[in-house]
Amino acid sequence: MRYNVLCIGVGGEGVLTAATMIARAANYDGYYVRGVQLHGLAQRGGSIPTFVRFGDKGELSSPGIMQGDANLVLAFEPLEAVRATYYARKEKTIFVINDFPHMPVYANLLNLPYPKIDEIKKRVKPFAKQLFVFDAHSIAKERFGEVVLGNTIVLGFASRFMPIKRKSWVKAIKASSPRMIKENLEAFRIGENM
């Protein structure tokens, strides 16, 4: 068995934190874990794909996900979901998209308008077995006054697709969020119940 998750979003630590939670949870469940977390220049507002892979040791060794081989794409930003299509395919990939657009600076400068969410869905569909779109950041902002917790809501929602025990999720969230543990657990639950 092997399970490939691609977390993609814009800059900052949010994506890394989500990926770390998945990696820890998988580890607590006893899986062998591999993945990639790029740091550095890529973090300055660029698009950063982060990979988490887990399963039986004999079946995974590469840190990266091969073309079309993702089981799950967590797109924390809609436009980035389109960029994730490289790693996705119709027969296999579930997309969870957080509808909270982050306009690339170059949309202004190069006069390339930001597509509407329906347009994004249309582009992603040929690569998706299933596609879920919701605005987790607005939910988080309303509920906690903190948009970053939207990432944990996305993760909570997506946890139903990953073969990881709930106990391990809880442990991983506690280990990965030095601040706001209670809020993170609550956000995870909101996602689970959606």
Add this chain to the structure above:
Amino acid sequence: MDVLEKAGRKVVLLGNEAIARGAIESGVGVFAAYPGTPSSEVPITLSRIAKKVGIKFEYSSNEKVAFETAAGAAWSGVRAMTAMKHFGLNVASDSVLPVAYVGVKAGLVIMVADDPQGWSSAQSEQDTRYYARMARMPMLEPSNPQEALDFTKIAFEISEAFEIPVFLRTTTKVSHSIGTVRLGKIEKPKTRGRFVKDLGRYYNIRPNLQEMHKRIDKKLMKIEKRYGRRLTKVLKGKGRVGIITNGVSFEYVKEIVHELKINPHIMKLGMTHPLPKKEIESFIRDKKVVLIVEELEPIIENFVVRVAKDVNPKLVIHGKDVLPRYGEYNVEVLMPAFGKVFGKKVPDFRKHRKDVEKVLRGLAPRKPVMCPGCPHRSTFYAVKKVFGDKAIYAGDIGCYVLGIFEPFEMQDFVISMGASLGISHGIKKVSNQEVVAFVGDSTFFHAGMPGIANLRFNDGNAPLVIVMDNGITAMTGHQPHPGSGFTGMGEPVTPIKIEEVAKALGAEVRVANAFNQKDLIERLKELKERKGLRVLVSRGECRLLTKRKLRAKDVRFVTFEIDQEKCMKCSECTDHFSCPAIMEVREKPNEEAKYVIDPDLCWGCSVCMQICPYNAIRPRRKK
């Protein structure tokens, strides 16, 4: 923290964290480094745990100094280590090569991270394995985080047993990959030592030189014998085709073999200098074909070609004939070569790639940008106001390299740490063009000071130097430098003031507040009028750092907003200033745009308010 978990536990670590763990499991006493991605998380991790574990940690002013610090400690009997990116080794090499000759007492390990594909570097795709050959030092190459930990310990063992410094080389996808790691025991560090005088031991002056050189030969031969086998992994397969590989490529090879359901013999080399000749000989002796899978230069390949002449002259050797010499490998890059060599049908990745290109069409790229509220953006904006598009803008290494992109395009060349100064000097020597040289604060201490001294020494016709002083080494994750006011252990220290150094070097100096356009422009105009060596220190704290500090205190920025009544839609704030928090929104493609500031992205620097020609931007009013 996972890196401090108990022995026997299984945790998921980043390759670089695993190296840090390996260092403390080896009882490292002194660690010194200048930050450089992709190696940065080794020192970042150690700086966080240094006090707890009891090691002496420092951020040094550059890689050469860091290496020398480690060497001095190792000569005094304390295990020491340094970590750097590949270009860092270019800086340190001047001391590394002679230390390899004279050797060490306690273990000395140099971790060096290459960056094929240039994820976090913009200089070259340098293959550092050549340094091991040039310096005649052993080099170990882990493939994954578990090996990163284990090999760090073995590196110390070899270093100490043979009194020779040892390279631990990674690439981005080893340093920045995560993996399950089983932890060993943390060793209590020894941090006190003593330098024992021993005339003749620590220099290479003739007649010592040849003796020292000869001795290295012997050491390397012994190391090959003792560790060649131990650090080589052979996976037995079927048939007469073999694969020889190293580093992260091994991880790809295993996965491809699994995907294609083939079963070749695989040899993975954990030590790439000295290469284990005997092991390689016996691996290739009965093979018909071998495929060498190594990123960048054909170093293993050339060795195998040489060895094969004696033991198996008919051997067909594939390597760079079927695989690229540039860029990073991954499963997709390698598959076609496997198809050729194994006569297997492999997936065609091109069709999928074309389909993806189609859906990406017309989408704005997301290149890295300076953060909202970045002091560099404000400085670039002011400099452009005063010097226009014609001036030559000399670039350097740091976050300000992002000034290469639109709308500024104010880094006409970017070469290496501190190179903005030397190269502008060369240009000014032969031309009367206006030249503005940018250099960062950390870069100033790293390699900028000699450049400035030279400008003063050799040229009246100097460029204007702008030190972009954000108080910290920002790009690599906020490490302190001699101007920051605290050390790598978090201890306060009197900061060195860049303006004082520049003055002492004979420059005419001004200091401006990077968040104050009026101040910047006035100082720039003053300096523009003058001749000779002029330095402007544009000072403003890295906004990302400010943000983190405020966040820790649960304080929020005062954010800004655009008064829609006053906004004349001139697009100055988006087209010429381009803070990522300011958006141009249109409901429909051809509609007139509306300019708004996203309150979640605004980091409250107030500079957009200063540059808006119609005074339409103001602090956000409470609703």
